[in-house]
Amino acid sequence: MLGKTKRDRQAERREATQAEIIDAAWDMTREVGLAQITLRGVADRVGMRAPSLYTHFDSKNAIYDAMFGQAWTECLAHFESVKAQAPAGAREALRFAAHTFFDFAVKDLARHQLMNLRTIPGFSPSEENYAPAVATLDLARELFFSNGITDPEDLDLYTALIGGLVDAQHANDPGGDRWARLLDRAVDMYADHLDLP
Amino acid sequence: MLGKTKRDRQAERREATQAEIIDAAWDMTREVGLAQITLRGVADRVGMRAPSLYTHFDSKNAIYDAMFGQAWTECLAHFESVKAQAPAGAREALRFAAHTFFDFAVKDLARHQLMNLRTIPGFSPSEENYAPAVATLDLARELFFSNGITDPEDLDLYTALIGGLVDAQHANDPGGDRWARLLDRAVDMYADHLDLP
DNA sequence: GCTGTACTTCTAACTATGTTAGGAAAAACT
DNA sequence: AGTTTTTCCTAACATAGTTAGAAGTACAGC
Missing domain, CATH: 1.10.357.10 (Tetracycline Repressor, domain 2)
Known part of the structure; x- marks a missing residue:
C-alpha cells in the first residue's frame, strides 16, 4: 500500500537543504564566532555559492x-x-x-x-x-x-x-x-x- | 609671565580633534545605533574623509x-x-x-x-x-x-x-x-x- | 624670512561582504 | 515531449573598513 498522503519530495528536499544550511551556519559559528559567519563561508560548506542561499533564505x-x-x-x-x-x-x-x-x-x-x-x-x-x-x-x-x-x-x-x-x-x-x-x-x-x- | 611649561599646541590640537571625533561618533550612535556607525559617517560630521581618522585612531x-x-x-x-x-x-x-x-x-x-x-x-x-x-x-x-x-x-x-x-x-x-x-x-x-x- | 621636518589630511584604490539581476540547468508536471 | 517551476550559477553592485602614497600645513631652527 502507498502512503496515505503522497510524499512531497520537493518540499522534503527543500527542507533538508535548509537544515543543511543552518547546520553549516552553526559549524562556521563554532569556528569563527556568531557574528563572523559569512554567506560565502556557509555556502562553501554546503557546496554552493553565496547567492544560491537566497533561494532558501531571504537574507x-x-x-x-x-x-x-x-x-x-x-x-x-x-x-x-x-x-x-x-x-x-x-x-x-x-x-x-x-x-x-x-x-x-x-x-x-x-x-x-x-x-x-x-x-x-x-x-x-x-x-x-x-x-x-x-x-x-x-x-x-x-x-x-x-x-x-x-x-x-x-x-x-x-x-x-x-x-x-x-x-x-x-x-x-x-x-x-x-x-x-x-x-x-x-x-x-x-x-x-x-x-x- | 609665561606658563611654566611651554604649551604643546600640537598635542593640544591632536587631543581636541580626537575628542571631536568621539563626540561625532556618539552623535551618530544616537542617530543610527551603536553598531551602525560608519567611519565615513563619523568623518563627515567632523569635516573629514574616512581615511583621515586613521591619523587619530588605529581602527x-x-x-x-x-x-x-x-x-x-x-x-x-x-x-x-x-x-x-x-x-x-x-x-x-x-x-x-x-x-x-x-x-x-x-x-x-x-x-x-x-x-x-x-x-x-x-x-x-x-x-x-x-x-x-x-x-x-x-x-x-x-x-x-x-x-x-x-x-x-x-x-x-x-x-x-x-x-x-x-x-x-x-x-x-x-x-x-x-x-x-x-x-x-x-x-x-x-x-x-x-x-x- | 626661509627651509626642512614632522604631522595632518587628502584621493585612489583594495578587499570583504551582503545582496540583486538575469540566465542556465535540473526537476516536476501535463 | 514540451512547458513550467525550482534551484543554482555567474556577473555585478553597494557599502564598509582599511592601506598606499601624494599633497598640504604647522612649526622649529637657521
Whole structure:
C-alpha cells in the first residue's frame, strides 16, 4: 500500500537543504564566532555559492532567525525531556530549573549569545521563531504555578536573577565558575524571599 | 609671565580633534545605533574623509574603545559625585547604589550597550580603557566594605542581580518599567539574605 | 624670512561582504 | 515531449573598513 498522503519530495528536499544550511551556519559559528559567519563561508560548506542561499533564505538575518528558532526549540525539548525529573519541593524545583537553564546556556556560548543576548546588529527574531522561546517561558510559568507561585512579578524577578548570573558568568569569567557557584545561593535567597519551604 | 611649561599646541590640537571625533561618533550612535556607525559617517560630521581618522585612531574598534573608556569615566565621575549623598544604613546604601547604577544604565541605552553588553562583534576594551570600569567597581567594593559586607562573593551576587534586572529591562521591555519596578524588591531580598538591618 | 621636518589630511584604490539581476540547468508536471 | 517551476550559477553592485602614497600645513631652527 502507498502512503496515505503522497510524499512531497520537493518540499522534503527543500527542507533538508535548509537544515543543511543552518547546520553549516552553526559549524562556521563554532569556528569563527556568531557574528563572523559569512554567506560565502556557509555556502562553501554546503557546496554552493553565496547567492544560491537566497533561494532558501531571504537574507543573512533570516538564517540567524532560523538558528534562533532551532536553538530555542532545542531548549524547549530539553526542558520537556527533564521535566519529569523535577523534584517535589518548591525550593528544589526552582533550583532544578535554574541549573537546567544555566547549564544549557553555558554549554554552548555561541548558542546562548544568539538566544539571550542582543548581539547581532540589526537582528531580531521573527514572531514565528520567537514562539519556542515563549513556550519555554510558559513551561517555567507552569512550574511556578504548580508550586504555588502565581504572581507574574515573581517570575520576572527569578528570570532576571538567573539571567543575571548567566550573563555575568559569560561576560566576566567565561569558562570559569565564579558566578556558576553562586547559583544555589541565589535560588535559596529567592526562595527565602518568597517564604518557600 | 609665561606658563611654566611651554604649551604643546600640537598635542593640544591632536587631543581636541580626537575628542571631536568621539563626540561625532556618539552623535551618530544616537542617530543610527551603536553598531551602525560608519567611519565615513563619523568623518563627515567632523569635516573629514574616512581615511583621515586613521591619523587619530588605529581602527574603528579603537574608536569604540575610546568611547568605552569615556562612558565608564563618566559613570565613575557620576558615582563619585553622588557618593556623598549615600544614606547611612546598609540596606539604604545598597538601594541607593542600585538606583544610581540602574538609572545611569537606562538613561542612555547605546552607552549601556557599549559599557555592559558584548554587542560589538570583535570589540573588547583595552586594559587602559577598562581601568575606569574597574575603578567604578572598586567604588562599589568600598561602599560594601564600609557597610560591613566583605565577602567578594556577596558583591558578585549583587552585581549579577542588579545587572540581570538592567539587562532584562533593556532586552524585554525597553523604555518600560517592568523590571525597573522590581529593583527595590530585589535589593530588599538581597539585604534580607545578608541579614542587613 | 626661509627651509626642512614632522604631522595632518587628502584621493585612489583594495578587499570583504551582503545582496540583486538575469540566465542556465535540473526537476516536476501535463 | 514540451512547458513550467525550482534551484543554482555567474556577473555585478553597494557599502564598509582599511592601506598606499601624494599633497598640504604647522612649526622649529637657521
